[in-house]
Amino acid sequence: MGEYESYVVIHNIAKRHNVGTLARSATAFGVSEVILVGRRDFNAFGGHGSTSYLRFRHFHSLFDARNFLKERDCDICGIEITDGAMAVNQHPFQKSTSFLLGNEGTGLSPKECEICDFFVYIPQYGFGTASLNVTVAAFIVLHHFGVWAGFSERIREGNKFIVAERPAKQGKRNYCTETEECIAGERKSRRENASNGFFDGSGNEDSCSNLLDALFTE
Template sequence: MQPTAADKVSRPDADDESAPSSSGTSSPKSYLLVHNVSKKHNIGTLSRSCTAFGVTQVCIVGQNAYNTFGSHGAAEYVDIRHFWKLEDAAKYLKEDCQCDIVGVEIVEGALAVHKRPFKRNTAFILGNEGTGLSQKQIEICDYFVYISQYGPGTASLNVTVAASIVLHAFAVWAGMPERGREGQKFVVAERPVRQTTRRVCQDSPEDVAAARKERQAASLQDHSDDLGLGSIDLEDSASNE
């Protein structure tokens, strides 16, 4: 039997609203893991919320091209990293970034986000607006949060609104310094110089090499299957060249 969302909950103390210790350490960091979001323009509006609430990095899984419609230039300030596979993104966030991965979903055992049940660096993953979190997404989550509602007119919030609420809750809990204000606006930093192709995530050389190796292995295996030769070890194949 596959684990359910309730099975996956490794819950911190739901009553612990204490802020992280400020004894010489930096504030905990937030990340956003974007996988299978239903509307293409969500990346743009999500970027706007991410830069407003101090998100360290957005990890996009799947296609490396994205739409920044609705960002109003905010996407230029967001660090975006691409992964082809969800499990690779999860490994990076948990091992390299020392994150809890927190699913934002109305499931049994989920904790109210306004209680700020966070413990350390946290990566949030939101479900598809139509179908919620998939089984694969549930399996990588350490615990879940939900957004309390008080009116009768809607069953849930859309992805960008939900992201804004949870990212703001985390920023308050983490004690991130509030941005300066000028008049009726917050101060916007000078726009960074863009180093990559607009609206395309540039993979690292290591990721490119790994993806190339996987494609070579798949191609060799397909050819071997056509010839009835069975499985092929790419390392052995390379050593014999």
């Protein structure tokens, strides 16, 4: 893709159809990986097959996801209308960046804000709505990052972009699989960092919010 990479972190999105649509945008705008925080399974409704072209990675906690991204020298950018946020059309990026989107109703939580290095917002010029749908916000921000990073435009044919050959199916559909070594490492990290406040201290690795239950399929 080039010198820079982009990532999308999915943690607290409430509406299940938004995940597949986010995956479609991630594919269109050259995202390297989609990071799931919480449960491993996901709903691909609205993705139109785009999830087959994406790499998914799973973490139990925001803390572990942050560590992974920092090991790759990646900034974490919160997409939120907040004090200190910079307009996305100013392209305030400096290196590879991971984008964390807020919940549709409540925005980014305090714990999500804690792991962010900076924030961007999308300027609006009309007066009929307070904010954009989370998937629309993702479209705009990922496109701006691709322009800034100098991603190469995909080849077109007629009135469509050419879609690559679908990769061979690997693992369970709509489920993020990992090696035993990776899972063991995450469990160790959870035990060592149980006091940092980034995940449920109950010791239940499958615990998640009601919002995540609404997001992911059984």
